Amino acid sequence: MRTWFSNNRWWLARLAALPLHLFAFAIVVFFIVRLVPGDAAITMTEGQASAEQLDEIRESLGLNEPVIVQLGLFLLNLLRLDFGTANSTGQSVFSDVISRVPQTLELTLMALFVAAVIAVLLSAAAVFAPKSPFALVARGYSRAAGALPDFCLGIIAILVFYVVLRVSPAPLGRLDARMSSPESVTNFPFFDTLLSGNSALIASAASHLVLPIAAMSLAYAPYLMKQLIPGLEEQVEAPSTRFRIASGGSRFMMIVSVFRRALPAVLVVSGSLLGSLIGGAVVMESMFGLGGIGQYAVNAVNASDYPAMQGVLIVIVAVVLLIFLIVDLLTLILDPRRRVGAVSA
Numbered sequence: 001m002r003t004w005f006s007n008n009r010w011w012l013a014r015l016a017a018l019p020l021h022l023f024a025f026a027i028v029v030f031f032i033v034r035l036v037p038g039d040a041a042i043t044m045t046e047g048q049a050s051a052e053q054l055d056e057i058r059e060s061l062g063l064n065e066p067v068i069v070q071l072g073l074f075l076l077n078l079l080r081l082d083f084g085t086a087n088s089t090g091q092s093v094f095s096d097v098i099s100r101v102p103q104t105l106e107l108t109l110m111a112l113f114v115a116a117v118i119a120v121l122l123s124a125a126a127v128f129a130p131k132s133p134f135a136l137v138a139r140g141y142s143r144a145a146g147a148l149p150d151f152c153l154g155i156i157a158i159l160v161f162y163v164v165l166r167v168s169p170a171p172l173g174r175l176d177a178r179m180s181s182p183e184s185v186t187n188f189p190f191f192d193t194l195l196s197g198n199s200a201l202i203a204s205a206a207s208h209l210v211l212p213i214a215a216m217s218l219a220y221a222p223y224l225m226k227q228l229i230p231g232l233e234e235q236v237e238a239p240s241t242r243f244r245i246a247s248g249g250s251r252f253m254m255i256v257s258v259f260r261r262a263l264p265a266v267l268v269v270s271g272s273l274l275g276s277l278i279g280g281a282v283v284m285e286s287m288f289g290l291g292g293i294g295q296y297a298v299n300a301v302n303a304s305d306y307p308a309m310q311g312v313l314i315v316i317v318a319v320v321l322l323i324f325l326i327v328d329l330l331t332l333i334l335d336p337r338r339r340v341g342a343v344s345a
Contacts, residue, residue, distance in 0.1 A: 014328055021321055022314075023075075029313045030074055033306055034067070042304075063306075078314070084307035088299055093311035096296060101315055102187040103292035107281045110190070110209070111216035112274060118217060119224035119266075120259075126225075127232040128255065142229055145222035150280040153215035154287050161211060169207050171288040176204045212284040219280070220273050227269045231262035264331045271327030275320045 042054065058064050062073065077084065083093035122138035129135055161168035174189055175181060181189070182196035193205040235241060235258040244254050285294030293312060300308035 014325055018321055018325055022318055025317045025321075026075060026078055026314055027071070029310055029317065030071055033309045033313070074310070083311035083314070086300070086308040086311075087305045088303040088308060093307045096308065097293065097311045097315045099187060100291070100293045100296050101319065103189055103290070104278065104281045104285065104294065105319065106188045106190055107209070107212065107216075107284065107290065107292065108274065108277045111213045111220070111277055111281070112270065114213055114217035115221040115224060115273075116270070118221040119228055122221075123225050123228040123232060124255070126229050127236060138225070139229070142222050142225035145226050148219060150216045150219035151283045151287065153219055154212060154284055157211040157215050158287075168211055169204070171208075171211070173289045174205055174208050174291070175201065179204055208288070208290075212281075212288050212290065216277060216280050216284060220277060223273055224266060224269055228262060228266050231265050232258055235261045267327050267331050271324050274323045274327075278316060278320060 055064070062070060065073075081094055083097070085091065086093045086096055089096060122134070122141060125132060125134040126138040126142070157168075158171055162171060169176060179201060182192050182198065182201060185192050185195055190205050190209065193201050196202075238261070240261075241254060241258060244257060249257075281292070282294035282297060284290065285292040286298055289295075293316070296308070297312045299305075300312060
């Protein structure tokens with residue numbers, strides 16, 4: 001038994017740390033939310049309630065209790081996945097947030113996939129065809145990481161393709177106004193649209209996603225390239241690559257081998273980017289009227305809705321921590337040398 005734990009400590013320790021990290025973030029979220037200006041009771045009543053009525057509302061929301069008591073109740077309810085009731089919707093915060101998270105996650109993963117494809121193609125051009133014009137463009141593009149945020153690209157895309165050229169649909173939702181959303185099967189909007197088999201709905205949904213996904217992927221692809229290009233160059237010069245070439249291996253298999261060995265470092269960057277992409281997706285959802293967790297978070301802040309704000313932040317943090325865990329484990333699987341506590345065979 002001791003040997004088993006010793007051999008598997010590299011992933012057991014990371015799995016055990018996940019709830020501890022979430023607990024620490026929950027405490028931080030609790031205090032951050034209470035730094036948001038505004039009074040929930042006044043916002044709910046639009047300033048029309050008397051002092052006695054406001055006191056009754058604060059009492060019902062638990063805002064009259066000492067902060068330490070509020071924190072204890074918050075953490076206790078969190079263990080039961082009870083985030084309370086949203087003041088702005090009157091619904092369970094947990095059900096509100098969980099129903100919207102797949103929409104944001106779908107947009108995030110689609111943007112990351114497109115960013116990865118762009119990064120792989122341009123990095124391959126930069127490394128394996130260094131004298132081509134594409135290589136110069138790729139290296140210049142990789143140096144632009146962080147130069148133009150995704151929301152700026154989103155604004156530019158709306159101005160150019162919708163306002164000026166009129167080739168993009170209005171940024172006012174996931175479908176054209178005259179169309180109805182398909183039946184929700186998976187709660188992933190675009191995937192549900194594909195399952196519907198309605199070609200008109202699929203075309204409309206795809207056209208509404210082109211600009212936000214393009215803005216996000218073009219903004220974040222350079223981050224992947226800055227890690228991928230040096231990694232590929234290092235692996236091209238590695239002894240294992242030289243041996244493969246000397247032994248008569250095909251160019252295609254050599255490129256596959258080089259990419260495989262450069263992948264672990266890029267996976268780490270991808271995991272970090274996912275957190276930023278989720279934040280970018282929240283902004284894009286509001287900018288393009290896509291709904292999701294972004295619009296819900298904006299409404300919660302405007303209404304000084306503490307339970308809703310806490311629920312949004314906690315769920316997003318949980319999703320990001322889970323993504324980091326998966327990326328970390330994948331990295332250790334691809335490169336066993338990084339494992340701590342693993343016993344060599």
